[in-house]
Amino acid sequence: MTHVGHMECAGNMGGFRPMAGYCRASVILLLGCAALFLTGCHDAREPRDAQARRGAALFAQHCAACHGPAAVGQDPTNPFGSADPQAGFVAPALNGRGHCFDHTPAVLQQLIGQGSGVPGSPMHGFAHTLSEAEQIAVIAYLYELWPRPVRRAYRERHDAALRELWPRGR
Numbered sequence: 738m739t740h741v742g743h744m745e746c747a748g749n750m751g752g753f754r755p756m757a758g759y760c761r762a763s764v765i766l767l768l769g770c771a772a773l774f775l776t777g778c779h780d781a782r783e784p785r786d787a788q789a790r791r792g793a794a795l796f797a798q799h800c801a802a803c804h805g806p807a808a809v810g811q812d813p814t815n816p817f818g819s820a821d822p823q824a825g826f827v828a829p830a831l832n833g834r835g836h837c838f839d840h841t842p843a844v845l846q847q848l849i850g851q852g853s854g855v856p857g858s859p860m861h862g863f864a865h866t867l868s869e870a871e872q873i874a875v876i877a878y879l880y881e882l883w884p885r886p887v888r889r890a891y892r893e894r895h896d897a898a899l900r901e902l903w904p905r906g907r
């Protein structure tokens with residue numbers, strides 16, 4: 738049996754396969770460097786797990802029209818937005834530049850599920866559009882956008898609630 742193994746190996750070495758191996762290795766290396774370069778530029782993490790990626794897709798579909806792409810806010814120069822019916826409503830940034838992280842996980846879920854409750858606000862609830870798991874996925878995506886110190890402070894403040902939100906950690 739070992740003899741057959743050697744034969745197969747020798748057969749492979751005879752063709753262009755070793756060369757293909759080198760090519761593949763350098764492509765992987767290149768991709769690895771590119772990934773390192775890209776992720777190294779951001780403090781906030783790209784959505785890297787399935788739940789956050791699902792949240793990103795849902796956000797793009799249901800929230801980005803008002804809160805902007807990647808949650809930069811309706812007016813990126815005004816990350817806190819406005820919930821003032823007189824002055825007019827402006828959807829705030831949710832990417833860690835506004836004050837989205839001042840809300841407990843439960844309040845975030847309520848805001849998304851039931852809406853802000855401010856009379857006349859375009860921030861309506863999504864309980865009929867998004868399942869609870871989908872709402873939590875959106876929160877996971879937003880959390881991943883927050884800068885590291887914001888995430889750390891949030892985790893420390895809401896440890897128990899976050900364990901319930903994503904039991905397998907994040």
Ligand code: HEC
Binds near residue numbers: 826829849860
């Ligand atoms: C039609 C526009 C619109 C859509 C769509 C929308 N929002 Fe909003 N959102 C707003 C506005 C305007 C405010 C600020 C006014 C208010 O709180 O009533 C707001 C406020 C919020 C807040 C409170 C933020 C803070 O800093 O206090 C959260 C959280 C939020 N939205 C999440 C979401 C999520 C998640 C989605 C998608 C599932 C979404 N919104 C979809 C317009 C929108």
